[in-house]
Amino acid sequence: MSLFTPLSWNDAGFILEGLLNTIYISIVAIVIGSILGLIVGFLRAESGKIGNMLIGAFLDILRSVPLIIQLVLFTTFMGVMGYPLNPFIAGSIVLSLYTMAFMTEVFRAGFESVHKSMRTAARSLGMTYWQTVRYVRTPIGLRAVLPSWIGVALSVIKDSALVSVIGYMELLRTSEQLISRTQQPLEILIGVGIFYFIISYPLSLYGKRLERKMAL
Numbered sequence: 575m576s577l578f579t580p581l582s583w584n585d586a587g588f589i590l591e592g593l594l595n596t597i598y599i600s601i602v603a604i605v606i607g608s609i610l611g612l613i614v615g616f617l618r619a620e621s622g623k624i625g626n627m628l629i630g631a632f633l634d635i636l637r638s639v640p641l642i643i644q645l646v647l648f649t650t651f652m653g654v655m656g657y658p659l660n661p662f663i664a665g666s667i668v669l670s671l672y673t674m675a676f677m678t679e680v681f682r683a684g685f686e687s688v689h690k691s692m693r694t695a696a697r698s699l700g701m702t703y704w705q706t707v708r709y710v711r712t713p714i715g716l717r718a719v720l721p722s723w724i725g726v727a728l729s730v731i732k733d734s735a736l737v738s739v740i741g742y743m744e745l746l747r748t749s750e751q752l753i754s755r756t757q758q759p760l761e762i763l764i765g766v767g768i769f770y771f772i773i774s775y776p777l778s779l780y781g782k783r784l785e786r787k788m789a790l
Contacts, residue, residue, distance in 0.1 A: 585752060592748030593769055599662060599744065600731045600773075603669035607730070608723070610670065611677025616707075618678060619685035629678075636675035642736045644668050649740045661742035669737060673730050680722045684715030724781035728774050745769060 618629055636644070649664045659667075688711045696706040738747035749766045753759045 592745040596745040600734045602666045603673050606670040607673025610674040612681045614678040615681030618682045633675045661740045665737035665742045676726045680719050684719035687718045
């Protein structure tokens with residue numbers, strides 16, 4: 575009697591669950607990471623030298639330490655402290671902070687791309703500081719960084735596969751379990767690659783279209 579069973583249509587639901595979990599945690603990380611990145615990016619653009627050094631040091635740690643190590647350390651630390659988290663919550667926190675570290679530089683570049691003369695002109699028209707930020711710097715800055723934002727978002731979708739190391743049942747982890755059961759790695763990994771392509775390509779296509787539109 576064989577220890578392995580071939581792939582069947584009954585596995586479709588299991589694969590779909592992993593696919594949806596990948597999309598779910600990616601969306602959470604991109605949304606939260608973008609919001610935090612927008613806030614911290616603005617603070618970096620407005621901070622003095624000391625403030626920038628402190629914020630930059632924290633962000634450098636997040637960007638430099640491999641994501642897989644951050645996931646394992648954070649999950650282990652929370653468990654040791656007596657506050658074990660389920661894989662989705664732990665993965666969302668770490669992946670969101672990791673995303674924030676890259677989004678911060680994207681948004682900082684956007685805020686700094688608005689020339690000082692435009693800010694001065696807005697103030698001379700009677701706008702307050704925060705009105706200038708809301709109606710001038712933010713719209714212009716965000717428009718300039720959209721292609722870069724899309725690039726980071728695509729990286730997050732692929733990096734979400736690493737959350738499998740803490741037990742989250744995303745697409746890669748479900749494929750690993752199917753490979754162990756069926757011993758059909760080639761077919762399964764090709765299918766997983768196609769699914770990642772289906773998730774990422776529309777966003778990539780939109781980014782290229784946006785770059786062409788902004789170049790006109």
